[in-house]
Amino acid sequence: MSAHSPLIAPSILSADFSKLGEEIRFIDKAGADYIHIDVMDGHFVPNLTIGPAVIKALRPHSSKIFDVHLMISPVDSFLKDFADAGADIITVHPEAGPHLHRTIQTIKSLGKKAGVSLNPGTPLSSVVHVMDMIDLLLIMTVNPGFGGQSFIPLTDKIAEARTMISATGRPIDLEIDGGITPITAKQAVLAGANVLVAGTSVFKGGAEHYTDNIRALRGEA
Ligand code: DX5
Numbered sequence: 722m723s724a725h726s727p728l729i730a731p732s733i734l735s736a737d738f739s740k741l742g743e744e745i746r747f748i749d750k751a752g753a754d755y756i757h758i759d760v761m762d763g764h765f766v767p768n769l770t771i772g773p774a775v776i777k778a779l780r781p782h783s784s785k786i787f788d789v790h791l792m793i794s795p796v797d798s799f800l801k802d803f804a805d806a807g808a809d810i811i812t813v814h815p816e817a818g819p820h821l822h823r824t825i826q827t828i829k830s831l832g833k834k835a836g837v838s839l840n841p842g843t844p845l846s847s848v849v850h851v852m853d854m855i856d857l858l859l860i861m862t863v864n865p866g867f868g869g870q871s872f873i874p875l876t877d878k879i880a881e882a883r884t885m886i887s888a889t890g891r892p893i894d895l896e897i898d899g900g901i902t903p904i905t906a907k908q909a910v911l912a913g914a915n916v917l918v919a920g921t922s923v924f925k926g927g928a929e930h931y932t933d934n935i936r937a938l939r940g941e942a
């Protein structure tokens with residue numbers, strides 16, 4: 722593994738929902754670093770997925786970091802439920818509530834790591850004043866709502882985000898989500914990403930391919 726090998730966060734949105742516990746055990750064993758869980762409300766994004774009860778049920782299946790990406794609005798009233806369910810990182814979108822700073826304060830007060838996710842059209846300036854509080858900055862390279870979309874090449878935005886993170890001197894993850902394949906993974910890492918979310922390209926082919934799929938995203942294939 723090279724020094725620039727990224728962490729891989731499989732998005733369980735592309736897993737077999739009829740056996741999520743088993744799927745999580747498989748990706749854990751296949752080398753996943755974080756387990757990325759996409760929560761959608763049919764309002765903030767045009768899709769409905771899973772809630773805290775499912776996350777709670779999945780928690781015993783892996784001790785890896787549960788990286789919970791909340792695409793729900795309003796988000797504040799659900800933060801405690803996701804914290805109690807076993808989230809390790811809770812990531813919100815700035816548009817999902819009226820007071821981003823307060824939302825991050827709440828996540829931190831629940832003892833969890835806080836992330837902020839920026840849609841392709843949302844500028845980096847939305848996080849300038851919370852950079853001293855966050856643990857993860859998620860740059861979306863698709864419009865949120867569905868797996869299997871094409872990567873939007875926002876490499877300048879990723880590079881600028883890396884510069885902002887370096888300026889803080891804090892260990893903030895720079896995570897990229899959407900359309901990650903071995904080819905776009907390389908582009909994202911070269912631009913400065915250190916965590917890659919991938920649904921389609923991790924789960925394709927079934928469980929016997931998960932290890933190779935993850936290795937390919939790390940640039941090890
Ligand atoms: C999209 C989700 C992503 C998605 C990624 O709203 O946030 O995590 O599952 O899926 P792929 O890797 O298929 O683009």
Ligand code: ZN
Pocket residue numbers: 732757758759790898918
């Ligand atoms: Zn996601």
